[in-house]
Amino acid sequence: QSVLTQPPSASGTPGQRVTISCSGSSSNIGGYYVSWYQQLPGAAPRLLIYMNNQRPSGVPDRFSGSKSGTSASLAISGLRSEDEADYYCAAWDDSLSGYVVFGGGTKLTVL
Amino acid sequence: QVQLQESGPGLVKPSETLSLTCTVSGGSIGSYYWSWIRQPAGKGLEWIGRIYASGSTNYNPSLKSRLIMSVDTSKNQFSLNLSSMTAADSAVYYCTRGVTTDLDNWGQGILVTVSS
Numbered sequence: 001q002s003v004l005t006q007p008p009s010a011s012g013t014p015g016q017r018v019t020i021s022c023s024g025s026s027s028n029i030g031g032y033y034v035s036w037y038q039q040l041p042g043a044a045p046r047l048l049i050y051m052n053n054q055r056p057s058g059v060p061d062r063f064s065g066s067k068s069g070t071s072a073s074l075a076i077s078g079l080r081s082e083d084e085a086d087y088y089c090a091a092w093d094d095s096l097s098g099y100v101v102f103g104g105g106t107k108l109t110v111l
Numbered sequence: 112q113v114q115l116q117e118s119g120p121g122l123v124k125p126s127e128t129l130s131l132t133c134t135v136s137g138g139s140i141g142s143y144y145w146s147w148i149r150q151p152a153g154k155g156l157e158w159i160g161r162i163y164a165s166g167s168t169n170y171n172p173s174l175k176s177r178l179i180m181s182v183d184t185s186k187n188q189f190s191l192n193l194s195s196m197t198a199a200d201s202a203v204y205y206c207t208r209g210v211t212t213d214l215d216n217w218g219q220g221i222l223v224t225v226s227s
Binding site: 035037045091104 | 146148156160169170171175205209213214215218
């Protein structure tokens, strides 16, 4: 059971816009930045979004992030076949002594 | 571009201690936080803990009683020791760089299997 809640799956057709949600609480998303990671099959995760909506260099602007209250979202516009991957959200959680929590991951299928 | 490389045993016996090392190249280990993440086969990501170049640490509460992380700035390496290993600890272990969730550099990962 992950601290952050994501839908297990999402899908879309090429060119579509898809959003993936991430729900938390006041001890994590509600008080801290959210990051998103993309993990292609057999590869290490890659940072996609940090500080809620910032993209590292090299990440296409088709990827965007937002946060409101204790929830966050990742949006992918102009969906491409190479976007088929697992996506994870993450945030700092200040319960106990503080640690990083991840969502359970969302498997994105490009139909 | 900073590169990270995990090293250690691929097989550990139950009840034994796992020791992994991450070697950082292309940049200094100083003034950064370094983390370990693991991923059981077919499952999601789990944050293990982080260590600053000074040696200060934060651990996942669920692993804290079994975990020790250390850093060797002279070798540009940081390490993980996880004791009392069980089958539930079998996973791919990644080393990464980042303060909290801004983990911008990842190693390729090392598969660790716990089995007798």
